[in-house]
Amino acid sequence: MNPTLALNPGPRLARALGACLLGFAALAAQGQGYPNRPVTIVVPFPPGGGTDTGGRILAEQLGKRWGQTVVVENKGGAAGQIGADLVAKAKADGYTLLLGNIGTQAINPSLYKKMPYDPDRAFAPIALVAELPLAMMVNPQVPARTAQEFITLAKSQPGRLSYSSSGAGGAPHLAAEMFKDQTKTFILHVPYRGGGPAISDLIAGHVQLSFMTVLEASGHVKAGKLRALAVTSDKRVPALADVPALAEGALPGFNSISWLGLMAPAGTPADLVEKISADVRAVLADEAVRARFVALGGVPRGTTPAEFTKLIAEDRARYARIIAERKITVD
Numbered sequence: 352m353n354p355t356l357a358l359n360p361g362p363r364l365a366r367a368l369g370a371c372l373l374g375f376a377a378l379a380a381q382g383q384g385y386p387n388r389p390v391t392i393v394v395p396f397p398p399g400g401g402t403d404t405g406g407r408i409l410a411e412q413l414g415k416r417w418g419q420t421v422v423v424e425n426k427g428g429a430a431g432q433i434g435a436d437l438v439a440k441a442k443a444d445g446y447t448l449l450l451g452n453i454g455t456q457a458i459n460p461s462l463y464k465k466m467p468y469d470p471d472r473a474f475a476p477i478a479l480v481a482e483l484p485l486a487m488m489v490n491p492q493v494p495a496r497t498a499q500e501f502i503t504l505a506k507s508q509p510g511r512l513s514y515s516s517s518g519a520g521g522a523p524h525l526a527a528e529m530f531k532d533q534t535k536t537f538i539l540h541v542p543y544r545g546g547g548p549a550i551s552d553l554i555a556g557h558v559q560l561s562f563m564t565v566l567e568a569s570g571h572v573k574a575g576k577l578r579a580l581a582v583t584s585d586k587r588v589p590a591l592a593d594v595p596a597l598a599e600g601a602l603p604g605f606n607s608i609s610w611l612g613l614m615a616p617a618g619t620p621a622d623l624v625e626k627i628s629a630d631v632r633a634v635l636a637d638e639a640v641r642a643r644f645v646a647l648g649g650v651p652r653g654t655t656p657a658e659f660t661k662l663i664a665e666d667r668a669r670y671a672r673i674i675a676e677r678k679i680t681v682d
Contacts, residue, residue, distance in 0.1 A: 385445055385623055389420040392448050392613070395434025395455055397427040399547025400517055401483050401564030401649075405611050406450040408643055409480055412634040423450075427545045430518040430681070431455035432466060439473035443618035445627060449474065452483075452611045454521035457666035461674045462520040462681050474614040475624050476659040478631040482650040483564040483609040484584035485526050486591060488577045490556050498581040498601040501560070505536040513539040514560035515549035519681040522609035523549070523562040525670065526583050528679055530562070533602050553577065564609055565590050565648025583607045590648035610652075612659055628656050 390413070394406045406423050414421040426434030435455050441447035449455075451474070460470040487498060495501035505512055516524040519542040531538055541558050543549040546567050553561045554576050562583065569590045571577040581597040582588055585606045597605040613631060615624055634640055635653035644651040654662070673679070 386419045391422045393434045394425050394450050395431035397545035397547050400545050401566040402452045402611050430520050436467040439468035441616050443616040445623045449614040453609045456663050458670045461671040475619045477613040478628045479612045479652045479654040479659045484588050485562045486565045486568040486579045487581040488561050493559050502534045509537040513558045515541050515558040517546040526562040526607040569648045
């Protein structure tokens with residue numbers, strides 16, 4: 352090799368190396384200068400549900416931390432797929448994020464043979480925000496005051512009682528189907544486009560039962576609009592301390608919860624994903640913020656991107672088995 356050529360790579364190679372260095376510098380700077388304009392968090396369900404409620408708390412706190420407006424945009428439909436698809440196709444710059452939940456990220460891939468995006472490659476997990484235990488809720492006109500009394504009622508009226516859910520294939524739907532399977536009851540499923548409408552029709556008495564997050568249920572219980580018979584976690588939750596877990600007596604071993612977590616479009620720079628994740632963790636470490644989640648029935652978490660990725664994979668495998676074993680299909 353000519354030593355002169357080795358020491359003097361030439362203008363073309365020099366320009367290429369310079370461009371690469373500038374590119375690396377730009378990527379490194381993205382996380383440092385973010386955000387310098389409003390950020391949108393897409394909630395793939397209508398207002399009023401647990402994902403929406405948790406998302407608004409998170410948006411408010413991130414807005415304060417960043418000194419920028421963080422807007423919650425509700426894009427419901429197709430069990431969360433419409434909103435998720437919007438984010439999957441958004442620019443990977445951190446300014447459009449998805450507040451997904453266990454349904455959109457871990458359940459839908461096993462229920463839908465065809466989705467508008469590739470669930471394995473469309474998103475970059477940022478952080479698990481909170482776990483959301485579910486509550487077994489009935490309209491106050493239903494005579495049952497315990498889970499066991501409801502089981503007895505349902506068995507005496509097969510097919511005459513109905514339950515609402517936030518959408519076919521979501522965590523509330525699967526929890527109700529697991530309940531039906533273990534109690535050998537026949538209760539009709541009425542799916543809605545989100546937790547808000549499902550709750551409204553339960554309050555109105557159009558359906559008799561619903562499984563919903565404690566986060567979205569606790570206020571209605573305290574207001575006397577709904578009656579909580581049980582929670583679906585393996586132990587009681589502070590927000591509904593007087594309400595027993597199904598596992599305590601009626602259905603030993605029953606455990607079915609939801610969660611919500613923040614996602615970015617695939618291709619978002621890793622340093623930017625970590626910066627947002629670190630800010631989410633900082634927000635959730637604040638005792639006042641944690642208390643708000645706990646009071647509503649949520650369990651604030653805050654994880655690294657790697658930890659959240661692992662959780663999604665584990666839950667996807669678990670629900671794939673449940674869906675296959677119980678032959679659950681979307682309506």
